[in-house]
Amino acid sequence: MNINLELTDKKAPVSGEVRMSTKNLSLYYGDFQALRDITLNIPENAITAVIGPSGCGKSTFLRLFNRMNDLITGVKVDGRVELDGINIYDRDIDVVELRKKVGMVFQKPNPFPMSVFENVAFGPRRHGRKNRMELEDVVEKSLKQAALWDEVKDKLGQSALALSGGQQQRLCIARVLAVEPEVILMDEPCSALDPIATLRIEDLMKSLAENYTIVIVTHNMQQAARVSDMSAFFMMEEDRAGILVEYGPTAELFTNPKDKRTEDYITGRFG
Amino acid sequence: MEIRTAFHKKLRQIQGEILAMGNMVEKAIEQSIEALKNRNLDMANRIITDDRNINRKRYEIEERCIQLIATQQPMASDLRNIICILNIITELERIGDYAEGIAKIVLMIGDEPPLKPLIDIPRMAEKTVDMLHRSLDALGNHNAEAARQIATEDNEVDDLYDQVFRELLSFMIEDPKTITRATRLIWVAHNLERSADRVTNICERVVFFVTGKMEEIGASKY
Numbered sequence A: 001m002n003i004n005l006e007l008t009d010k011k012a013p014v015s016g017e018v019r020m021s022t023k024n025l026s027l028y029y030g031d032f033q034a035l036r037d038i039t040l041n042i043p044e045n046a047i048t049a050v051i052g053p054s055g056c057g058k059s060t061f062l063r064l065f066n067r068m069n070d071l072i073t074g075v076k077v078d079g080r081v082e083l084d085g086i087n088i089y090d091r092d093i094d095v096v097e098l099r100k101k102v103g104m105v106f107q108k109p110n111p112f113p114m115s116v117f118e119n120v121a122f123g124p125r126r127h128g129r130k131n132r133m134e135l136e137d138v139v140e141k142s143l144k145q146a147a148l149w150d151e152v153k154d155k156l157g158q159s160a161l162a163l164s165g166g167q168q169q170r171l172c173i174a175r176v177l178a179v180e181p182e183v184i185l186m187d188e189p190c191s192a193l194d195p196i197a198t199l200r201i202e203d204l205m206k207s208l209a210e211n212y213t214i215v216i217v218t219h220n221m222q223q224a225a226r227v228s229d230m231s232a233f234f235m236m237e238e239d240r241a242g243i244l245v246e247y248g249p250t251a252e253l254f255t256n257p258k259d260k261r262t263e264d265y266i267t268g269r270f271g
Numbered sequence B: 001m002e003i004r005t006a007f008h009k010k011l012r013q014i015q016g017e018i019l020a021m022g023n024m025v026e027k028a029i030e031q032s033i034e035a036l037k038n039r040n041l042d043m044a045n046r047i048i049t050d051d052r053n054i055n056r057k058r059y060e061i062e063e064r065c066i067q068l069i070a071t072q073q074p075m076a077s078d079l080r081n082i083i084c085i086l087n088i089i090t091e092l093e094r095i096g097d098y099a100e101g102i103a104k105i106v107l108m109i110g111d112e113p114p115l116k117p118l119i120d121i122p123r124m125a126e127k128t129v130d131m132l133h134r135s136l137d138a139l140g141n142h143n144a145e146a147a148r149q150i151a152t153e154d155n156e157v158d159d160l161y162d163q164v165f166r167e168l169l170s171f172m173i174e175d176p177k178t179i180t181r182a183t184r185l186i187w188v189a190h191n192l193e194r195s196a197d198r199v200t201n202i203c204e205r206v207v208f209f210v211t212g213k214m215e216e217i218g219a220s221k222y
């Protein structure tokens, strides 16, 4: 973390355009309001972290961006969620196309019970790429981008389930990369991994952020501080609806938060 | 509900240690001037040996801070507090060195007859010690406003220094035989003037800790 505040670019750690955003966004699970009036811009080619106590709506918020919440019955969304200025909750949005652009990595590595190669080739195949040579290229490129190639290049035919947890998670990232997304959502991607595997994923995220827009939900504040450019702190109101308390450059949020509630949370004075 | 009670207790302990170190440094400055006034060479020697305790204290506090950073990953005001403490102990150690410097001058002067009654130099010392004491209070009370105020008072020490310098200069011009003795007193005054500057650095650190902003407060004349 950079301490010399005046000399850093913490005021503008990201120069990119706004890639995704929510505008006055509220979400309900039936009668229960899980998110309240969230307005937030996610910059392009940067890592945005969402932190906050358990149950404050982080995962719910993340799932807005690829409309994963649609799969849950009784969900109602108010307000806008935009990708490049287009409301992705509009009727004429092709959700399959959206999820191709906005990939997701989950908490527990969830490789398919098939070979390493087939795991990565799965998405491109489904999107109509059948040519074997082409698929080989995509698989190699994706595995390289996911910093896994060297470890698996000799066992592409073996079951993905034989890989270590950290390797499985990188495989899942490779699987997401294979369909050439623009945005990658990660929901506590390291919570099932050991510390070294965690650091590898973080390092990988950093390199991916050069070309992708990444949003990560993490319950690990140090992880948010280590990897992200922007941080959003969520919290619950009395009625347990999640609200956005503070959003800003990570270096600022973790050295000089503006809101007392953020300060208390990140210094462990409440939780 | 406070969660990180053990960590915050450790942080408060370090705050206590820094006040203890501050007391040692205040005492060193006060006694150095006392030794100068009374030609007390024993006292001067003691200040010089005791400076080692100040240095040791500084390393002790530094080590505790490093351990907290390494093991607790402090954030936000906790992080700023630790960074602030790390900077302040360096300033305190240096002020201790100035006191030691004065004690060494006292030894040089030995039992030479006094040049003149000491008035402004003790005033400089008193003001500096007062500023130092209040700056550490400001740290304890998280009071940025007080810290800013104390820093501006450095002017008073600068003015006294001017006065001492001019007065001693006139002695030297009138009677060149006083040059050695007058010069030594100027060194003493200079050590005090530098000490007060260090106090303003402490004040800047307190402001940073409390507000998160790095401000340079009132650039010193010297």
Ligand SMILES: Nc1ncnc2c1ncn2[C@@H]1O[C@H](COP(=O)(O)OP(=O)(O)O)[C@@H](O)[C@H]1O
Residues within 6 Å of the ligand: A029, A032, A034, A052, A053, A054, A055, A056, A057, A058, A059, A060, A061, A072, A240
């Ligand atoms: N499928 C669901 N149906 C009903 N309530 C849900 C559902 N998923 C999450 N919730 C509720 O919404 C709130 C936010 O949950 P979630 O987004 O998982 O929080 P977080 O990820 O911050 O722990 C919680 O109160 C949770 O119980």
Ligand SMILES: [Mg+2]
Residues within 6 Å of the ligand: A058, A059, A060, A217
């Ligand atoms: Mg969650």
